[in-house]
Amino acid sequence: MITFGKVRAQSSTTVSGTIDISACMGLTITNLTGVVSFNDASDYMSGITITNAATIAVKSNVNWLIDISAQSAYFQAMSSGASANMPASVLQIRRNGTSSYITMSTNSQTLKTGNKGDENTTGNSFNTDLSINPGFGYNAGSYNIGVLFTLSQQ
Amino acid sequence: MQNNQPITYRMRLFCTLLIILLPFSKSLAQNTFSLNTTTGLNFNFNTASSLENDNVLQNAFIVTVRPRSSNISVYARIYYYSAPYGFVPGSMNLELDYKSVNSTTGVSNLVTSPFILSTSDQRLFSISRRTTIFNFYYDLICTAPGYSTATGHYNFTLMFTMTSP
Known part of the structure; x- marks a missing residue:
């Protein structure tokens, strides 16, 4: 006697696809201060330091670095009589919690590096401190300078 | 005589x-089974916000079956995939999401919630023997990769299987 096991009929088909993930980064800068005013002699003597002047948050799917640079070699005079020769180096920036400042110039300098992850990843959100010390060499007035933050892949 | x-x-x-x-x-009177794709099965994540959201290919698949000779069940799984160095399985998933069918008569075990595809067969539905032609529509979802998933090019192949006892 011949017996057959139960055979399970089966039919299959396949489809293929792709997923592409590019290097993606996002940068948020929250300015925590407004206009910085020099009101008395001590401000000119030793300059003004603003702790936690801005909060920077990075989200990136690759390891990253932030460079900073001044957008111009000199502060822009915004009022009548203000000097046109106050250099960008009057402004210094550092990451809060570090000791040394970066003296601003039009050359890019690295402010911080970090690992991939969102803004909740350790090291991807941090504050910056400012130091502005023009001394007595420039006229009273209003001044402005742009600072460029550049986020890129390590 | x-x-x-x-x-x-x-x-x-x-x-x-x-x-x-x-x-x-x-x-x-054999059972029939076919799979049609209504769109290219390609996902692109190229902005920070895109990394934070699921990418959905709507009605990506139409599974067509006609169980004329016996009861049938249909399964799906990841048949093959390749990933860039550093990819951690589970950091990004492919999901099937049932959307509609032209008739539910005789249909059982229908999975109506999105589920993660794996390398093992997972049943989509069963149908008892009948002459009706059934068209099941499915979305294909690539879950948000976030900021930790390795960048680069991924390939995948999905297998759909119809079985009858």
């Missing part, structure tokens, strides 16, 4: 034809 011969002959002929044609009648 002579009058009975044609009858006997006809009966033998009928039986012989029956034996010959029976397998063909069975094959004519």
Whole structure:
């Protein structure tokens, strides 16, 4: 006697696809201060330091670095009589919690590096401190300078 | 005796034809199964916000079945994938999400919630034997990769299987 096991009929088909993930980064800068005013002699003597002047948050799917640079070699005079020769180096920036400042110039300098992850990843959100010390060499007035933050892949 | 011969002959002929044609009648009533894609199965994540959201290919698949000869079940799984160095399985998933079917008569075990595809077969639905043609529509979802998933190019192949007992 011949017996057959139960055979399970089966039919299959396949489809293929792709997923592409590019290097993606996002940068948020929250300015925590407004206009910085020099009101008395001590401000000119030793300059003004603003702790936690801005909060920077990075989200990136690759390891990253932030460079900073001044957008111009000199502060822009915004009022009548203000000097046109106050250099960008009057402004210094550092990451809060570090000791040394970066003296601003039009050359890019690295402010911080970090690992991939969102803004909740350790090291991807941090504050910056400012130091502005023009001394007595420039006229009273209003001044402005742009600072460029550049986020890129390590 | 002579009058009975044609009858006997006809009966033998009928039986012989029956034996010959029976397998063909069975094959004519076979279950049928096909899979159609309505769009290219390609996902692109190229902005920070895109990394934070699921990418959905709506009605990506139409699974068409006609269980004419027996009860059937349909399964799906990841048949093959390749990923860039550093990819951690589970950091990004492919999901199937049932959307609609033209008839639910005879349908059972229908999974109506999105589920993560794996390298093991997972049943999509079962149908009892009938002549109706069923068209099941499915979205294909690539879950948000976030900021930890390795960048680069991924390939995948999905397999859909119809089985009958």
